[in-house]
Amino acid sequence: MASASLLKSSPVLDKSEWVKGQTLRQPSVSVVRCHPTAPSALTIRAGSYADELVKTAKIVASPGRGILAMDESNATCGKRLASIGLENTEANRQAYRTLLVTVPGLGNYVSGAILFEETLYQSTTEGKKIVDVLVEQKIVPGIKVDKGLVPLVGSNNESWCQGLDGLASRTAAYYQQGARFAKWRTVISIPNGPTALAVKEAAWGLARYAAISQDNGLVPIVEPEILLDGEHGIDRTFEVAQKVWAEVFFYLAENNVLFEGILLKPSMVTPGAECKERATPQKFLSGGQSEVEATLNLNAMNQSTNPWHVSFSYARALQNTCLKTWGGRPENIKAAQEALLIRAKANSLAQLGKYTDDDDDEEEEEDEDEDDDRGMNTDFSGMCNAL
Structure with missing residues (x-):
């Protein structure tokens, strides 16, 4: 996540910067977007939640901690459960989510947990609200608010994310929960x-x-994800990433989003999944990896001083071994929770640039689905997130 304090007074990039294919940089006065006749365009969105938003972002971006992404939709959660031979029932989803949030000491390494709507309103198998369990662990509850991807008419078989309709009322209700x-x-x-x-x-x-979420008290994770599919090299990924990031921040500014109150979650810049030329952690920040590779690459990102706080927001990269160890058996809960804690601690160390591992070359099975969260967390109040 990237530090908002660095962006507080930064001028806004004109989109022509990336249209020309130029590298993102602090622009000179000549490329600052300025509308003398529309002063509202330069207004920083505040609102009644401004101070709370900044405080929340800083907590989620606290050193040595990151985000546990457990916001799989019920359908995707069903795929996870099926992999260990369990039916996709609410009781089984509840049992697994209870296992995750009740790991002793998890809050030492995890600062936030992204939940699916069912989970936000769910209780543990012991009858305690999951939100309350997280808060007791000093883990900030988060919520997935989009309604999924659908085909984008007029594009080249691309997609867009739906969910803006009714978002204001949903986010207000989520805040109350x-x-x-x-x-x-x-x-x-x-x-x-x-x-x-x-x-x-x-x-x-x-x-x-982002604007609607902030207006209702929620710190938005801004996640412009570049998919791994393709044979393109790392340079092409970087070129596209620059364009997307510039466009995103152009419109964030247009919508008066408070930068100090967001968490930026860009994808790691990697070659396409089918690219024959691979890169190493020493060369770039990688995504779409095994649990250990994800940790190693996060650690590589934090070997030098970054302009922002770079952390993690991982789903399978934290949960994979935990899920397999559990296998749906009550007698395996303790071992499964220990497995999750091991990965959480490893990524905590990686966030600080202190992780070392020479022996573990375990690979995890990769699949494509809409809910995988593996990114770098950069916040604009002290950290920008985990790809």
């Missing part, structure tokens, strides 16, 4: 373009979601 930050996942596909339409739709949707 105890959520304090939000997630909205939109994606960009390099093999399919990306078209200017897809990039603009993704950026505008993220900006509107």
Whole structure:
């Protein structure tokens, strides 16, 4: 996550910067977007929640801690359960989520947990509200607020994220239930373009979601995800990433989003999944890896001084071994929780740039689904998130 304090008074990049293919940088006065006749365009969105938003962002971005992404939809959670031979029932989902949130000491390494709507209103198998269990662990509850990806008409088989309709009332209700930050996942596909339409739709949707979330007390995770699909090299990924990031921040500014009160979650810049030329952690920040690789790459990111706080927001990279160890058996709960704690502690050390592991080359099975969260967390109050 990247530090908002560095962005507080930064001028806004004109979109022409990336249209020209130039590297993102602090622009000179000549490229500052300025509207003398529309002073509201330079207004920083505050509102009654401004101080709370900044405080929440700083807590989630606290050193040595990151985000546990457990916001799988019921359908995706069903895939996880099926992998260990369990039916996709509410009772089984509840049992697994209870296992995750009740890990003793988890709050030492995890600062926030992204929940699915069912989980936000759910209780543990012992009858205690999951939100309350997280708060007792000093873990900030978060909530997935988008309504999923659908085809983007007029594009090159690309998609857009729906969910803006009714978002204000939903986020207000989520706040009342105890959520304090939000997630909205939109994606960009390099093999399919990306078209200017897809990039603009993704950026505008993220900006509107961020503004609405802040207006109702939730710190928005801003997640412009570049999909791993494709044969392109790392340079092409970086080129697209620059364009997308610039477009996103252009519209965040247009919507008067408070930068200090967001968490930026960009994808790691990697070659496409089908690219024959691979890169190493010493060369770049990698995504789409095994549990250990994800930790090693996060550690590599934090070997030097970063302009922002770079942390993690992991789903399978924290949960995979835990899930397999549990296997749906009550007698395995303790071992499964220990497995999760091991991964959480490892990524805590990696966030501080202190992780070392020479022996563990365990690989995890990778699959493609809409709810996988593996990113770097950068916050604009002290940290920008985990790809």
